[in-house]
Amino acid sequence: MMNKHSFSLQVNDGLIVNGDIYSINQELRPVLIISHGFKAYREWGFFPYMSEKFASSGMIVVNIDFSQNGVVDAEKGIFDADVFRSVTVTQEISDLNCVIDNLGSLMSEHSIEGWNGEIYLLGHSLGGAVSMITASQREDIVKLVTWGSIGDIDRNTQRQKDNWRKNGVMEFENRLTGQILYLDVEYLEDKLRNKEKYDLEKCISRLNIPTFILHGDKDFTVSIKEAEKLHSAAKNSEICIISRANHTFNCRHPFTGTSEMLEEAINSTIDFLKK
Numbered sequence: 001m002m003n004k005h006s007f008s009l010q011v012n013d014g015l016i017v018n019g020d021i022y023s024i025n026q027e028l029r030p031v032l033i034i035s036h037g038f039k040a041y042r043e044w045g046f047f048p049y050m051s052e053k054f055a056s057s058g059m060i061v062v063n064i065d066f067s068q069n070g071v072v073d074a075e076k077g078i079f080d081a082d083v084f085r086s087v088t089v090t091q092e093i094s095d096l097n098c099v100i101d102n103l104g105s106l107m108s109e110h111s112i113e114g115w116n117g118e119i120y121l122l123g124h125s126l127g128g129a130v131s132m133i134t135a136s137q138r139e140d141i142v143k144l145v146t147w148g149s150i151g152d153i154d155r156n157t158q159r160q161k162d163n164w165r166k167n168g169v170m171e172f173e174n175r176l177t178g179q180i181l182y183l184d185v186e187y188l189e190d191k192l193r194n195k196e197k198y199d200l201e202k203c204i205s206r207l208n209i210p211t212f213i214l215h216g217d218k219d220f221t222v223s224i225k226e227a228e229k230l231h232s233a234a235k236n237s238e239i240c241i242i243s244r245a246n247h248t249f250n251c252r253h254p255f256t257g258t259s260e261m262l263e264e265a266i267n268s269t270i271d272f273l274k275k
Contacts, residue, residue, distance in 0.1 A: 001025070002052060005110040011098040015067035015091070018042070019099065022055035022063065023112050030118035030142065031103055032273070034063045035096060037125025037148075039174065039181075041065050043074035045253040050266055057270045060115055062106070064099055066092045066130075077176045077253060085169065085182040088190040089153065089198065092130045093137075096121075100138070118142045120273060125222060125247065126150060129200055132230075136203035145212040145269055148219055148247050151226030153191050153198045164188050176253060201233040211237040212272040214265055216245025240268050 005021045020042060032054055036042060042063045051063040065071065068091055070084030099106075100119060107115050120143040123131030128149025135141040156164070164170045169182040191198065204211065211234050215227035224241065231239040242249065245261035 002055060003112075005112070007106055007110070009098060009102055009106070011067055011095050015095075017064055017067050017095045017099060019062055019064040020048070020051065021106065021110060021112060022051045022061040023114075024055055026058055026114060028114050028116035029058050029060055030120055030273075031107075031115055032059045032061050032120040032122055033096070033099060033131075034061065035092075035121070035123040035127030035131050036064075036066070036069070037123070037127045039079075040124070040127075041069050041071040041074060043071075044077070045248060045255045046251045046258070046262055049255060049258060050262070053266050054270065057274070059120070059273070060107075060112060062099065062103070064095070066095050068092075075254060077174065078179060079174070079181060081179070081181055085184050086186070087183070088187055089126075089130065089133075090190050090194065092126075093134055096130055096134045097138075100134075100140070120145065122147065122269070124148055129153060129198075132200055132203050132207075133198055135209065136206045141209060143210050143212070143273060144207065145214065145272065146227075146230070147214050147249075147265060147269075148216060148222050149200075149213070149227070149230065150222050151200055151229045153200060154195055156188065161188060201229060204230050204234045204237070207234065208236060210272070210275070212240065212269060213237055214240045214242065214269065216242045216247065216249060216261065218244055219247045221247035238272060240265075240272075242268075 009017045042065045051061045055061045068087040070079040072080045121131040122145040124147040128146030135144045213231050249262040250259040
């Protein structure tokens, strides 16, 4: 039987990482931590579904919200704009590290037995970059999976950067709801300050662990070239291109059901993690 346990973990400065742990009663198995991307959250679209599928395959799955994603209504996709605007990549890396460091206590608190001590990371889009950077800075990650990950942290044109600095914020619309959201200029400055440390090709090149780079060939949000670039830089990676798949594997929010592309992504990832 599938068990789902929700948790709230304080990270720093009063910030909270919320998450769900999915597990079934099995023998020793690894923990898989799933990180969402930009403008997403743990209950967005396919994340709960994929979490259940991975748990059913024989893993303990920890599906997290980054502390500053700002979501207040997961079903409708409404954000607290004041919280969202203060997000940074550095904070998301800190959030993920905090979850990893507290896995033992989370398992104990929710009476989840059978963790074999292994930790796998899976990140979608920006979450792929956060997972990659985190894995490159730790010694306890056993496997890494990226879905539709960006290949470069510095993604803005000089004109965009100039306007961002001039205005102090970047404004954009959430297409799903029409809500206007903002990003403080600190989001940009944080990335540029840490450009060398967060160089994704260098981060993935430092990894000796098995890495699975999965991307849709119809992903027009993040080019397939970014996946190919990461694969070329990695020492120990496999690349999997999902035919006819877009950035969200042809699924939407609210989630109305799976797709052939999502099933292929899930099953090929399970095959990789089971090796």
